[in-house]
Amino acid sequence: EASARMTDWMWRRAMQIHQQKQDGKIEYVDLGSGTGAAARLICRPDPKVSCTCLNLCENQNEENTNANKKEGIASQVDVCKGSYMELPEEWTAKFDGCFSQDAFVHAFSKHIAFSEALRVTKG
Numbered sequence: 001e002a003s004a005r006m007t008d009w010m011w012r013r014a015m016q017i018h019q020q021k022q023d024g025k026i027e028y029v030d031l032g033s034g035t036g037a038a039a040r041l042i043c044r045p046d047p048k049v050s051c052t053c054l055n056l057c058e059n060q061n062e063e064n065t066n067a068n069k070k071e072g073i074a075s076q077v078d079v080c081k082g083s084y085m086e087l088p089e090e091w092t093a094k095f096d097g098c099f100s101q102d103a104f105v106h107a108f109s110k111h112i113a114f115s116e117a118l119r120v121t122k123g
Contacts, residue, residue: 003037003038003101004037004041006101007037007038007041007042007101008041010099010101011041011042011099014097014099023048024048025048025049025050026046026048026049026050026096026097027049027050027051027052027094027095027096028042028049028050028051028052028095028096028097028098028099029051029052029053029054029091029094029095029097029098029099029120029121030051030052030053030054030099030100031054031084031087031098031099031100031103031104031113031116031117032054032055032056032084032100032101032102032103032104032106033051033053033054033055033060033064033079033103034055034057034060034064034103035060035063035064035067036053036055036060036063036064036067036068036077036079038099038101039051039053039064039068039077040067040068040071040073040077042099043073043076043077044071044073047076049076050076050077050078051076051077051078051099052077052078052080052095053077053078053079053080054080054081054082054083054084054087055079055080055081055082056081056082056083058081061079061080061081064077064079065079084100084103084104084107084113084116084117085107085108085109085112085113085116086116087116087119087120091119091120092119092120093119093120093121093122093123094120094122095120095121095122096121096122097121098117098118098120098121100113100117
């Protein structure tokens with residue numbers, strides 16, 4: 001419950017500063033997404049929102065993928081294995097926003113983690 005409230009609070013704040021695109025679509029990345037609960041909370045009510053979930057743990061990624069299929073939002077959520085410490089170059093300036101609820105606490109270098117998040121966010 002507390003996690004859902006925090007996700008909702010963070011998303012509402014992000015939408016207050018987000019520049020709305022003409023088509024209304026929003027593509028964001030969740031760095032260190034775990035089982036993808038935040039992505040489902042955010043994507044479920046709005047089909048114009050899509051998320052790329054990035055996470056290291058294969059078991060959590062599988063759980064995330066299965067839950068998205070079960071809830072009918074698999075087309076909105078892409079689950080990828082990887083580290084937020086070294087994001088793909090082709091992701092540069094790809095996303096409208098970046099989300100990470102608590103994963104950066106575990107980052108070896110906060111500077112690198114935030115630099116990568118900024119790099120992949122349109123600006």
